[in-house]
Amino acid sequence: MPVNLAPIDPSLLFPVAGVEIGIASAGIKKVGRRDTTIFTIAAGARVAGVFTLNRFCAAPVRLCQEYLAANNEIRALVINTGNANAGTGLDGLARAEKICAAAAEQLGINTQQVLPFSTGVILEPLPFEKIIDALPAAKADLSPANWAQAAEAIMTTDIAPKATSKQISIAGKTVTVTGIAKGSGMIHPNMATMLGFVATDAAISQELLQTMLKRAADLSFNSITVDGDTSTNDSYIAIATGQAGNPEITNANNADYLALQAAIEEVSHFLAQAIVRDGEGATKFMTIKVEGGASYEECKAVGYAIGRSPLVKTAFFASDPNLGRILAAIGYAGILDLDVDNIEVWLDDVLVAINGGRNPDYQESQGQAVMNQAEICITVKLNRGAQQATVWTCDFSYDYVKINADYRS
Amino acid sequence: MPVNLAPIDPSLLFPVAGVEIGIASAGIKKVGRRDTTIFTIAAGARVAGVFTLNRFCAAPVRLCQEYLAANNEIRALVINTGNANAGTGLDGLARAEKICAAAAEQLGINTQQVLPFSTGVILEPLPFEKIIDALPAAKADLSPANWAQAAEAIMTTDIAPKATSKQISIAGKTVTVTGIAKGSGMIHPNMATMLGFVATDAAISQELLQTMLKRAADLSFNSITVDGDTSTNDSYIAIATGQAGNPEITNANNADYLALQAAIEEVSHFLAQAIVRDGEGATKFMTIKVEGGASYEECKAVGYAIGRSPLVKTAFFASDPNLGRILAAIGYAGILDLDVDNIEVWLDDVLVAINGGRNPDYQESQGQAVMNQAEICITVKLNRGAQQATVWTCDFSYDYVKINADYRS
Structure with missing residues (x-):
């Protein structure tokens, strides 16, 4: 059992305006397991990411880095559990790309606006057809209220889902920060999480969102270890939709920045520590x-x-x-x-x-x-x-x- | 059970002229356990050593390095199991020194001619009086034929004793190389062994003995891992008594040097691999x-x-x-x-x-x-x-x- 990790209370997981989540079952490893999750992100949002330093980084990690570098208009995430699509060479890249293309077509966006994430066993071909087949059901399930369900859907050997949420006030507006993560083994920086997603409705510049995410990751996911094994797939993504109505944060020294940073760090700390509390076999x-x-x-x-x-x-x-x-x-x-x-x-x-x-x-x-x-x-x-x-x-x-x-x- | 590690055949462990070994029971951790071993080394022998790079190196390691630097006339080793005398500060140094002084007195040599070695639990005071009390019995037990018994006496969590021996011909003389080692957990370079002792009756210069030992250690004990934990006490000692009658080896490029090096490396490899085969809980x-x-x-x-x-x-x-x-x-x-x-x-x-x-x-x-x-x-x-x-x-x-x-x- 996880060490002092309270069950998620879905009523305390605040939706983030501009983010919807849908889940479906692709039958990747087990029939009926809800293993495929999509996030849709409203136009105008900023998305930042930090990724594993493992040289054998998985195909989806390579694509994420490429797409984030190429454009600043990420509109969707597709996440599967059950297969890491790592150690799969060029074929793995092609499979991940096909999933992005299929999701893009359904959502009416471009392939490079979709970031892919995979977690699970390494060195086995990703059954991308199954995931593509599940996308319509995931799309039909889209809702701003699915954070707890997503925390469950991205798990591998995790016993407990990991999610938390926080609300603060910035410039008189209520700002929400909500995050989920999965990870239990192959946990050692950089990154430690395997997969983490945090979203806020705050308005913040792309550059400062990246800076804030990197710092939060270093002090949280990059400060934990379960077994010393650094995963091939570790990714931590921050989404800022800008729909809270605060003036865009563009200065790292002002109070708005510091308030948002503190909230994102608090969420990151909770999620990183939850991974350790649920470390494989952990009793302490x-x-x-x-x-x-x-x-x-x-x-x-x-x-x-x-x-x-x-x-x-x-x-x-x-x-x-x-x-x-x-x-x-x-x-x-x-x-x-x-x-x-x-x-x-x-x-x-x-x-x-x-x-x-x-x-x-x-x-x-x-x-x-x-x-x-x-x-x-x-x-x-x-x-x-x-x-x-x-x-x-x-x-x-x-x-x-x-x-x-x-x-x- | 150790993985493919044959029991020691004492008839294949050749004594090394100029080296005698005696064993006694000091009751350090368990009453009746033969836990204290002394080596005596004939005058004129060379002794070289390589040691852990752990900054928390144990008191006996510090004394070994000091004594080896101070003189070239090591005449005895005192080894105990059951307590590592590590993490024991200045008091630990004083206790190790008292053992050296007591052994020196009994053997009619100087304190600095005795090298101390300890293995076992860390952070507990070494019961040096018990070890000193056991020295007379160990001295009475001295014999050139006690290699197998010593391999047993230095064990901690080891299941099987580790010893091997080899004879080669150098310049028409039969040269013997015999070694023992212990170690099973806290095994990761540098050093990996916890404790190893190899002796030869070959004649070789001090400088080349050190060079040869360092190389052999790097390719053997410093190339194994059981759990990634580097011990505080790792020591590998080479003794060359010079009693085989070969002309002293003083040139690293000649055939005599290479023949002796190959034999010492073979013995080192066997011992290092034996530690892995007997790694804690090992099945493969x-x-x-x-x-x-x-x-x-x-x-x-x-x-x-x-x-x-x-x-x-x-x-x-x-x-x-x-x-x-x-x-x-x-x-x-x-x-x-x-x-x-x-x-x-x-x-x-x-x-x-x-x-x-x-x-x-x-x-x-x-x-x-x-x-x-x-x-x-x-x-x-x-x-x-x-x-x-x-x-x-x-x-x-x-x-x-x-x-x-x-x-x-």
Whole structure:
């Protein structure tokens, strides 16, 4: 079961003016599974995206990047689960393009105005005919109120759908930010999400939307890890329809920008953490704060070394305060001039290690009490600068192995 | 059970003239466990070492490096299992030093002529008094014939002891190379072994012994991974007693050097692979060959990305030819200008992927047949240069989680 992840309350997922969502069943992997989702986006909206850095990025990722670079008038998204269309070469590109063309024809737009997204198994041909056949049903299902259904439709090994929504006031107008994401395994930046979509009715320039999305992704989806595997398909898309009526945000230093940025970051954080809470086999949710670093990058490297260590993660699964494994991970994080004799490690408010060794006052019973919790904060103080970073991860359980050994069966 | 790792045959472990080994029980973690080993080394021998790059290197590693830098007359090793003396700060250094001093006194040598080694749990104070109390019994046990017993005594979570031996002829003299190692988890370079010791009676200069050891370690212990965790205590030590009677090897280009190097590399390879075969929870042994790279480093990076991917490793555990996960790992290995459309992936002699996509002639039944084996070779052809590297790893099973969740209990 996901760690402290409340079920979605659809009544709290606010529609975003200018965005409609429709879902259908293409039977990609399982008959009857609602596996195909389309978003339609009103004319005049801005769309920005950040994508996996995996060199084996999937065909839909390549097309998204190409279409976003070619024009600024994206009008639809088509998303399928059950097949990632990755490791599929030129044939995979052709299949993704056919889906975009078919959707464009039905919606009366151009092929390059449709962004494709796929998630699921890698190295198998995408059954594009099935998806195309499902498009009319998805179109017939279009509604501004389908966010919760879409969160469900894009899942793969996820146990729980992930969605959240927020409303703020900008220049006297109510602005909505609503997002969904999926992801549970093959989770490590960049990106960590596999797939995420956030939409707002705010008016904002294309350039600032991209800047805002990149920052939000770095602090959220690019700060989590489940298993250290970076997916081929990770995509995070922001849509800004401009229908809220606020004056277009064109200055990154004004209060409107900061308010929207805070809302998009809050939604991104929720979704990224939801992915960790629903990490494959997860029984614990760990926040790793690394403070006192000489740079953000080194803090993040330490956080990731801890967060992806199978030894640390199995110890947390066992609620075993075998905390030396945290020190070992700090030591191999790649900071060549790290003076380990300055390091402190805290487990919640228990000081475990100081001056590079065990805190003489530390009692194992204190560590055990924290380890028994489902949510744990590890704080590492490097004591060599003023920078900090936070990483979120989950533990490593029997069920992780079970889920990934059985994934295709 | 270890994957295709034959039990040690003590009759095939040749003693090395000038090296004696004694074992005793200090009761560090379990009463009666033979957990303390001493090596004595005849005067005139050369000793070289390579050590973990983990910044949280253990107290004994720090002392080894200091003593090896200070003098060239190492005469004894003291090794304990059950406690790593890591993450123990200045107090840990003092405890290790006390053990060296006590051993030196008993053997009539100086403290700095004794190298200490510890393996086991991190962040707990080393019970040095118990080890010191066991030294007389270990000394009384000294014998040139105790290699198999030592291989057993240095184990932690290892299921099987690891030892091998080889004899070659150099300049008309029989030269022996015998080595032991321990390690099963927290295995990732540098070093991968946790602890390894190789001894030869060959005569060789100090400088060339160090060069030879470094190369052998890079191609063996530094080319394996079990879980991606780099230990705090990894050490690989070479002893050359010079008692075989060959003329001292002082030239890296002559046949004597190459013959000894080949023997030390063969012993190192066997030991490193034995660690993988006995990897925690391992049910499969995988060789990952990466060919056609622009550099050795990038080939190794690809090999390690595959070899440490939990998704790849769980798929192999399940004998599931879910080979897209291999492509994903290649893609995130960090080669920024990698052209994935040139890549081939082979599973033994089955061509799985070509031109960055699935081989059209590939049948899943072919992949399944290979996956059902206990030993599998993955070959990746990058087709962008002439370099290659090989990495060895094992699969990721329920038992890995079980072993590491229960390690301290």
